[in-house]
Amino acid sequence: MAQYSRISGSVGLITLKSPPVNALSAVVRQGIVDTVEKALSDPKVKSVVICGQNGIFCGGADIKEFAGNMSGPPLVPIIHAIEAANKPMVAAIEGIALGGGLELALGCHYRVAHAKARLGLPEVTLGLLPAAGGSQRLPRLIGVPAALDLITTGRHVTAAEALQLGIVDQVTDHKTVDVAVKLALSVAGKPLDARRISTYLCPPLSALDPLFEEVMQKVRQRARGAIAPIACVQAVRAAAALPYAQGMEREKELMATLFTSGQARALQYSFFAQRAVSKWSTPSGARWDTSTPRPVHKVAVIGLGTMGRGIAVALAQAGLSVVTVEPQEKQLMEAKQAVSGMLERGAKKRGVAPPLNNITYNSNIQAVADVDLVIEAVFEDMALKKKVFQQLSVVCKPGTFLCTNTSALDVDQLASQTRTPELVVGMHFFAPANVMKLLEVVYGPRSSPQALATAMQLGKKIGKVSVAVGNCRGFVGNRMLKPYIEQAFFLLEEGATPELVDRALEEFGFSMGIFKVSDLSGLDVGWRVRKGDGLAEPRATGQSARIREGRRYSPLGDLLCEQGRFGQKTGRGWYQYSKPGGREPSSDPWFHSFLKEYRAKHGLVPRAIDHQEVLERCLYALINEGFRILEDGIAAGPEDIDVIYLFGYGWPSYRGGPMFYAGMVGLPKVLDRLEHYYQAHPDVPYLQPCTLLRRLVASGSPPVHKWREVIKKLHSQL
Ligand SMILES: CCCCCCCCCCCCCC(=O)CC(=O)SCCNC(=O)CCNC(=O)[C@H](O)C(C)(C)COP(=O)(O)OP(=O)(O)OC[C@H]1O[C@@H](n2cnc3c(N)ncnc32)[C@H](O)[C@@H]1OP(=O)(O)O
Numbered sequence: 001m002a003q004y005s006r007i008s009g010s011v012g013l014i015t016l017k018s019p020p021v022n023a024l025s026a027v028v029r030q031g032i033v034d035t036v037e038k039a040l041s042d043p044k045v046k047s048v049v050i051c052g053q054n055g056i057f058c059g060g061a062d063i064k065e066f067a068g069n070m071s072g073p074p075l076v077p078i079i080h081a082i083e084a085a086n087k088p089m090v091a092a093i094e095g096i097a098l099g100g101g102l103e104l105a106l107g108c109h110y111r112v113a114h115a116k117a118r119l120g121l122p123e124v125t126l127g128l129l130p131a132a133g134g135s136q137r138l139p140r141l142i143g144v145p146a147a148l149d150l151i152t153t154g155r156h157v158t159a160a161e162a163l164q165l166g167i168v169d170q171v172t173d174h175k176t177v178d179v180a181v182k183l184a185l186s187v188a189g190k191p192l193d194a195r196r197i198s199t200y201l202c203p204p205l206s207a208l209d210p211l212f213e214e215v216m217q218k219v220r221q222r223a224r225g226a227i228a229p230i231a232c233v234q235a236v237r238a239a240a241a242l243p244y245a246q247g248m249e250r251e252k253e254l255m256a257t258l259f260t261s262g263q264a265r266a267l268q269y270s271f272f273a274q275r276a277v278s279k280w281s282t283p284s285g286a287r288w289d290t291s292t293p294r295p296v297h298k299v300a301v302i303g304l305g306t307m308g309r310g311i312a313v314a315l316a317q318a319g320l321s322v323v324t325v326e327p328q329e330k331q332l333m334e335a336k337q338a339v340s341g342m343l344e345r346g347a348k349k350r351g352v353a354p355p356l357n358n359i360t361y362n363s364n365i366q367a368v369a370d371v372d373l374v375i376e377a378v379f380e381d382m383a384l385k386k387k388v389f390q391q392l393s394v395v396c397k398p399g400t401f402l403c404t405n406t407s408a409l410d411v412d413q414l415a416s417q418t419r420t421p422e423l424v425v426g427m428h429f430f431a432p433a434n435v436m437k438l439l440e441v442v443y444g445p446r447s448s449p450q451a452l453a454t455a456m457q458l459g460k461k462i463g464k465v466s467v468a469v470g471n472c473r474g475f476v477g478n479r480m481l482k483p484y485i486e487q488a489f490f491l492l493e494e495g496a497t498p499e500l501v502d503r504a505l506e507e508f509g510f511s512m513g514i515f516k517v518s519d520l521s522g523l524d525v526g527w528r529v530r531k532g533d534g535l536a537e538p539r540a541t542g543q544s545a546r547i548r549e550g551r552r553y554s555p556l557g558d559l560l561c562e563q564g565r566f567g568q569k570t571g572r573g574w575y576q577y578s579k580p581g582g583r584e585p586s587s588d589p590w591f592h593s594f595l596k597e598y599r600a601k602h603g604l605v606p607r608a609i610d611h612q613e614v615l616e617r618c619l620y621a622l623i624n625e626g627f628r629i630l631e632d633g634i635a636a637g638p639e640d641i642d643v644i645y646l647f648g649y650g651w652p653s654y655r656g657g658p659m660f661y662a663g664m665v666g667l668p669k670v671l672d673r674l675e676h677y678y679q680a681h682p683d684v685p686y687l688q689p690c691t692l693l694r695r696l697v698a699s700g701s702p703p704v705h706k707w708r709e710v711i712k713k714l715h716s717q718l
């Protein structure tokens, strides 16, 4: 709703009231219509201030309404009426003015923002464009280049930047509404023509066409198949080239295409999925709202290799006190230098002082005696990790949470090395740990709800999207990756090339195909795991060379590693590079002839493989494992899996995550294709459709937000 009052004798005050972010729901829009009418028809009122309750101006349209039948008065005429008013309208912006919220403010004649406010048009991140006049008013107000930047990225700006750009007229540290009322009093009765942004012409640019061509090319490249950023550029172009009324028509037309698109649905799903994962629950009944996290001020990081360094940076940047331990003197020195460099570069970007003093560097584990929580990041070696956990259990003060950054090892085995297994959880970061947003928080059978809640809260504090997952080999993300990679290897055996597989995946929207990723992260990583599992030993030629434990196996990755081809770091992998450490992959004739010989040696007759088969085999195998993970209770719901893939594995955001994507493709189709491929490859168990998928299809393929009901029923029957 919106509340109306009169203050200071002649100022009408309209307060948006719709917790938590004063979103513009149908009721709020109706409230604005009613209160604006009241203010304009009250002869005692000479000017009007619009603000939001609880220090929040407005979070934009109510995104929940997009999924249903939109009712209530539309926003565009409301904003037109505000702009056309004959009394000065002033927006008092506290907290946030986002999307429709900023568009509402742009309809006002003046804007005052609190110094801590953030403003932006983030519609593009929801698969939309600012269609309440935002794409037409913002370029008229701040110019085409700046508007293009804000609208195509959706980035939020601070009040200071908004002032510099000309989005707001005034920034204050004091009570924003008081300052806005003062301004409203001072401008009462003054002419308003020059304050109506829709009447402005965009600031002239000498070469409009080349500018838009260049921008479109860049945006297309960055968008990797997303349609909203392209539509945003087209809308701003209309602002630059057309009169306002025609520009508004174009904005509406472009929005109509986006509004009903699958991409918008996927991105809006992902917005709510991100929020849903913070409301975690476990099969044993522990929940986010009944578990109290303990405050964490001081954290230890054990092992300052690739991961430990990034984790230490993320913690220090969030203001935590960090104690690091690295026994190798040379490694410790190098790490100190690298960590300080990362902190300095990060601070420079943010215009703050580097938090160098938040970190201490130690070679002795005794240094962690008084920390609240430890994150272990030593080599992926169970024996070593067990030893470290035994030491931690002795050295740390009672009650210290002990966390491991292992990517796949059994968290419960580590817990059993300690005197307090209930305080042990996994905190699985992704490389580079100070950049990647994802954190898998892994609970074992003995982890206490408080340990899980504390790790989840710490994740939030350091800016991660944290997802609680059960303990199994590879947890959620890496477990699903295994069948995906396996299919890619099999496709090479059957006739595909790394180039073909990668092209198909990149056209789907991944920034890199699986073979390029493998070259980047190092083929030796998977090789070490396969050797540990007893899979990678050389076998005799003939059929057994491609079978392990009764299943089809491809030794291709092992054979490359035996040749010292570890990927980018050695300058050779699935592709070749100009030098060791080179970044640009190019097709490698050596690999192609090696593949030819390999196929001949194993009696494999290559056949033509198209992009569709690549996508179906790689993605449906991965999705099938996702269903198994849900079946096993390792992830609480499809949203958890999707968020993990969106934030940790480069799944294209406009496809919503693998489980949402399965729903979009149609579960019967996914089931049918898996059945088809399993029939063709009965020696590949990952392709056998799992029970949950079958059950969902038998239940009429409900939408993704209803899957939990089917999963619950399945669990109750097991
Ligand atoms: C043929 C068809 C033709 C169709 C034509 C259609 C024409 C339609 C014209 C429509 C024109 C209107 C255009 C418009 O107005 C567009 C928009 O405004 S889109 C929305 C833009 N706004 C945003 O993207 C903001 C999203 N929110 C956030 O970024 C953050 O939530 C925020 C920074 C505001 C706060 O962050 P934080 O403090 O961290 O809190 P949470 O994120 O946890 O949020 C708290 C709570 O609030 C819920 N929420 C937040 N924003 C919204 C929202 N805009 N709508 C609904 N709900 C919102 C959030 O989900 C949390 O609730 P939970 O219950 O915990 O999930």
Ligand SMILES: NC(=O)C1=CN([C@@H]2O[C@H](COP(=O)(O)OP(=O)(O)OC[C@H]3O[C@@H](n4cnc5c(N)ncnc54)[C@H](O)[C@@H]3O)[C@@H](O)[C@H]2O)C=CC1
Residues within 6 Å of the ligand: 302, 303, 304, 305, 306, 307, 308, 325, 326, 327, 328, 331, 377, 378, 379, 380, 381, 384, 388, 405, 406, 407, 408, 428, 429, 430, 431
């Ligand atoms: N590299 C990656 O992309 C990811 C790795 N991980 C996991 O993170 C952990 C660390 O991996 P990386 O950082 O890549 O390894 P790394 O090899 O770069 O670093 C490991 C560090 O641990 C140190 N170390 C060894 N024994 C120690 C001990 N007893 N006490 C303290 N430090 C000790 C080593 O000297 C080395 O500096 C592993 O469990 C790995 O599986 C998790 C996610 C991603």
